[in-house]
Each structure stands twice: as structure tokens, then as C-alpha cells.
Amino acid sequence: MxxxxxxxxxxxxxxxxxxxxxxxxxxxxxxxxxxxxxxxxxxxxxxxxxxxxxxxxxxxxxxxxxxxxxxxxxxxxxxxxxxxxxxxxxxxxxxxxxxxxxxxxxxxxxxxxxxxxFHQFRDSRLVVIPGGVSYRLLATPGVTPMKDACLDSVDVDGIVADLHSSQAAYHRLIAQYRLTEVPTHHAGYLYKLLTARVLLGEDCRTELTVDERPYYPHVKRASDIILLAISQPFTGPILVAASLMLWLESGGPVLSWHERIGRHGETFRMTKFRSVGTGDGRENATSVDRLIQKLRINELPKLWNVLKGDLSLIGPRPKALDFSPELFEEETLLEYRHYVRPGITGWAQVTHGFAVDEARRELEHDLYYVKYRSAALDLLIVYLALKSVLSGFGA
Structure with missing residues (x-):
């Protein structure tokens, strides 16, 4: 303080x-x-x-x-x-x-x-104690293990250990550093700081608490409406042009509707551009399909769902009705993920791309967003989303 x-x-x-x-x-x-x-x-x-x-x-x-x-x-x-x-x-x-x-x-x-x-930060020197979930932290990029031989002599800023399950061989070392007032951190806490994900694993107990924020949902909803109104002069012509291109190439309806799971588990119909390719694989996509995918124009029809209140501009990606809850280690985690409105883009998509392959990693990002949602995090997601569009990351 x-x-x-x-x-x-x-x-x-x-x-x-x-x-x-x-x-x-x-x-x-x-x-x-x-x-x-x-x-x-x-x-x-x-x-x-x-x-x-x-x-x-x-x-x-x-x-x-x-x-x-x-x-x-x-x-x-x-x-x-x-x-x-x-x-x-x-x-x-x-x-x-x-x-x-x-x-x-x-x-x-x-x-x-x-x-x-003139106020740059230096890298912290932390000793990671093996045992429990610390192996997840040691596998994180940017974490360099230290040799046991130098643990007693190195000048460190803190100790990191699985405080629920530390190995007895390192109890003396932990006690020694505590006597010098060196802080001890839980491995899960450092994992969240380094990866912006909630730590999940078969060998750790998941405890997720979500704070009630009575005003935040209303402020976010108002922000969605304001941003929709501001962006209409730009997104409107793009939607019209993309719809015309799809219609000229294939004829027929240019939109398709899909059932998705929304806030509190309620279902809604999400709209997007209908694919005009001859198959499900990207190799069969037409030139219009590839252009719409590359420029992320395929996300624009979802603005209708944002206007209706089914979606937010920012939130976890909406899941299909056949989404398997087995991905969650506890049934309550499913409720946490649906605690907020799903979004057009989210924390998982801007950090690991729109085609997140690892379901567990995507879940860790989504739960992190639900737990730490804030205006600053939403602003950062908008910035990273624009950056990914310009750079092509996650396309």
C-alpha cells in the first residue's frame, strides 16, 4: 500500500x-x-x-x-x-x-x-520449487530453471512453489528464504501472471471465484451499442459489398444461421456469411471465401446479434449446442464460462489466434477473462484484435 x-x-x-x-x-x-x-x-x-x-x-x-x-x-x-x-x-x-x-x-x-x-522493469529472479503443479510453470516459455547447486547462494526476489503440495526435500530451503523476508508465491499465481490463463490440470484442484460487478455489464452493454453506432458508416458498406460479392458468385441467400450457447446457457441463433465453397476444407474455398476469411469480414454479420443482445463485442467464443462439457474438469466451470455474454472476439482468440486448437488452453483463457474482466482488459483485447487483423495473426 x-x-x-x-x-x-x-x-x-x-x-x-x-x-x-x-x-x-x-x-x-x-x-x-x-x-x-x-x-x-x-x-x-x-x-x-x-x-x-x-x-x-x-x-x-x-x-x-x-x-x-x-x-x-x-x-x-x-x-x-x-x-x-x-x-x-x-x-x-x-x-x-x-x-x-x-x-x-x-x-x-x-x-x-x-x-x-526511465522506469523500465527488470526481469524477476524467482526460485521455482519442484513438486505439485510447478511443472506447469516450468514448462511455460520464458521460465528458465536454475540448477539445484546454486539455490542456496543466488540472490532472488521470491520463491515459487505449489503451496498445497510441496516436496519435503525443499522445506528447509523455503524456510531459509522466509527468514530473509523473501516472499513466497503460489505456482498457480505466477502461472496466471505469465500466461494470462487460469491454471487447470488433472492434478490440481480448480477454485474459481467470480466477483459480482453490478455496474460493469450495463456499462459494457452501453459501450457495445455506442461502438456499433460509431462503426456503422464503416461496417455498413463493407457488409453490402461482401453480400453482393457472395451473391454474384453463388446466388441465393448470403447468410446462414447457427444455434449457439449464450449467457447463462441460453441458446440463440447466430448469423454469419454462408460459405460458397464446394466443401468444408479451406482448400475448396472460393476466392471470395478466402478474401472474407482473411479480412475477418465473416465476423461482421454477428453485429446483428450484438445489437439484439445475444453477443457482446468481447467475450468467450460462443459454442455450438454439441459442445462437449467433458472438456471441463468440474461441471461448475461450465457455468462460469457462460457467466458473461459470448463475444465476437475474446481473450483466447487475440492471444492464440482465432483457430485455437487446444481446447484446454482456450478454456483457461476464457475463465481468466471471466474472472478478471474489466474495461482495461476489454480495451487491450480490442487493440490486440486490430493488431491481429493488420498482421494476419490467427487468420
Whole structure:
């Protein structure tokens, strides 16, 4: 708690530099600094201070998720905070103050990025104790095992072990590090941090608790509707063009309907573009099919289900009615996965592609999303989805 308070105080102190940045912007734009002009530019100062603190808060949330580098997280959080503020100022201010806001915004962004550059993180040195589910952690990419011979002498930041089932041979080592106030972490906790998945396995007991968030579903539903309205000028013409191409190539209906499992296990009919290929394999797909799949246009008809409330833009992938519950180690996990609305894209799809082959891995990602769902995680999924579309990852 003390570290967090110190961090907040540090960021507030850094944000206090922004009024100086605004003053310098006035000097650069108008050639001289004026107290009166600085007073007129108070919306610029106030909003950019809030943008700086908002970017820091959002970046702090991104830091708990893998698959996003430190500088990438800094640019993403800065974009989400500074760009909306810039658009607001552009609509409120006159031409002369707009230029001051533009220069001040660039300076504030530079201050933020320099601050992030000088606060880089180093890799943690952790000792992973064998036994129990620790083998799952040792098999995770990026985890390098240490030799037993150097365990007693290495300077470490923490101990990692299966606290439910640790081997007796390492009890002395664990006790030794505890005497030096080195923290001990459960292997499942580190597994979630490194993989963004909930640890599942035949040899571990799955305990998943889902916090009630009474306002989050309503905020997310409102966000879905707003984003649908904003995207309509872009998605509408694409839907019309794709429908016309499919109709010209094959004739007949261009949409197909499929039964899917929705929130709380209720069924609904999901729509998507009808495949015009001659078979189920991708090698038999037509040129229109391949184009629609590559550009992910096949996902756009599902926006109708989002409008109806069957789907959300973000959530676990909707399963067919013949989905086998044997994939779940406990029947209650099926209820957890259906605790939220399924989505067009989700945490599993943006981290391991839209064609997730391992059912267990997909389930671990889905349960992670249900447990830690938040606005920051939704924003990160949107960013990674756009990144995957542009890069072709998971196509």
C-alpha cells in the first residue's frame, strides 16, 4: 500500500510539470509568455494533467497482462488518454488556442514517454520449487530453471512453489528464504501472471471465484451499442459489398444461421456469411471465401446479434449446442464460462489466434477473462484484435 501511495505521489508530481509545458507552448507559438494568455489556456492545462494521470493509471492496469511490451503499453495508454483530450480541445478552443494545445499536447506526451523510459522493469529472479503443479510453470516459455547447486547462494526476489503440495526435500530451503523476508508465491499465481490463463490440470484442484460487478455489464452493454453506432458508416458498406460479392458468385441467400450457447446457457441463433465453397476444407474455398476469411469480414454479420443482445463485442467464443462439457474438469466451470455474454472476439482468440486448437488452453483463457474482466482488459483485447487483423495473426 505504501509503494502504491508513493507511486501515485510521484505521478502527481510529474503531472505538475505540465503547466510549465503549457507555458512553454505559449512562448513558442506567440513568441512571448503572458499570464493572461496562460489563464485563457487553463482548459488545456487541466485536461492534459488529467490525460497524463489517466495514461499512467491505464498503463498500470496493462502491466499485469502479458503479450504487451512496456513501451507498447505506454504508447497504447498514452493514445487512449491524450487523443480524446486533443479532440475535445480541438472542438472547444479557437484557432490560436488550438495551436497552443497542439504544441502542449506534444510536449506532455513527450514528458509521459520519457517518464516511462526511465522506469523500465527488470526481469524477476524467482526460485521455482519442484513438486505439485510447478511443472506447469516450468514448462511455460520464458521460465528458465536454475540448477539445484546454486539455490542456496543466488540472490532472488521470491520463491515459487505449489503451496498445497510441496516436496519435503525443499522445506528447509523455503524456510531459509522466509527468514530473509523473501516472499513466497503460489505456482498457480505466477502461472496466471505469465500466461494470462487460469491454471487447470488433472492434478490440481480448480477454485474459481467470480466477483459480482453490478455496474460493469450495463456499462459494457452501453459501450457495445455506442461502438456499433460509431462503426456503422464503416461496417455498413463493407457488409453490402461482401453480400453482393457472395451473391454474384453463388446466388441465393448470403447468410446462414447457427444455434449457439449464450449467457447463462441460453441458446440463440447466430448469423454469419454462408460459405460458397464446394466443401468444408479451406482448400475448396472460393476466392471470395478466402478474401472474407482473411479480412475477418465473416465476423461482421454477428453485429446483428450484438445489437439484439445475444453477443457482446468481447467475450468467450460462443459454442455450438454439441459442445462437449467433458472438456471441463468440474461441471461448475461450465457455468462460469457462460457467466458473461459470448463475444465476437475474446481473450483466447487475440492471444492464440482465432483457430485455437487446444481446447484446454482456450478454456483457461476464457475463465481468466471471466474472472478478471474489466474495461482495461476489454480495451487491450480490442487493440490486440486490430493488431491481429493488420498482421494476419490467427487468420
Amino acid at each position: 505504501l509503494d502504491y501511495t508513493n507511486a501515485v505521489g510521484s505521478k502527481v508530481l510529474h503531472a505538475a510539470v505540465l503547466p510549465v509545458v503549457v507555458g512553454l507552448a505559449i512562448k513558442l507559438v506567440e513568441g512571448t509568455f503572458s499570464i493572461g494568455r496562460f489563464a485563457e489556456a487553463w482548459p488545456v492545462t487541466v485536461l492534459f494533467v488529467f490525460a497524463y494521470l489517466g495514461a499512467w493509471s491505464l498503463n498500470s492496469a496493462f502491466e499485469q497482462y502479458p503479450f504487451l511490451g512496456q513501451f507498447e503499453a505506454a504508447f497504447l495508454s498514452a493514445s487512449c488518454a491524450f487523443v480524446p483530450v486533443g479532440l475535445v480541445l480541438h472542438s472547444l478552443l479557437g484557432p490560436s488556442l488550438r495551436m497552443i494545445a497542439f504544441v502542449a499536447g506534444g510536449g506532455g506526451l513527450a514528458v509521459y514517454l520519457v517518464d516511462q523510459f
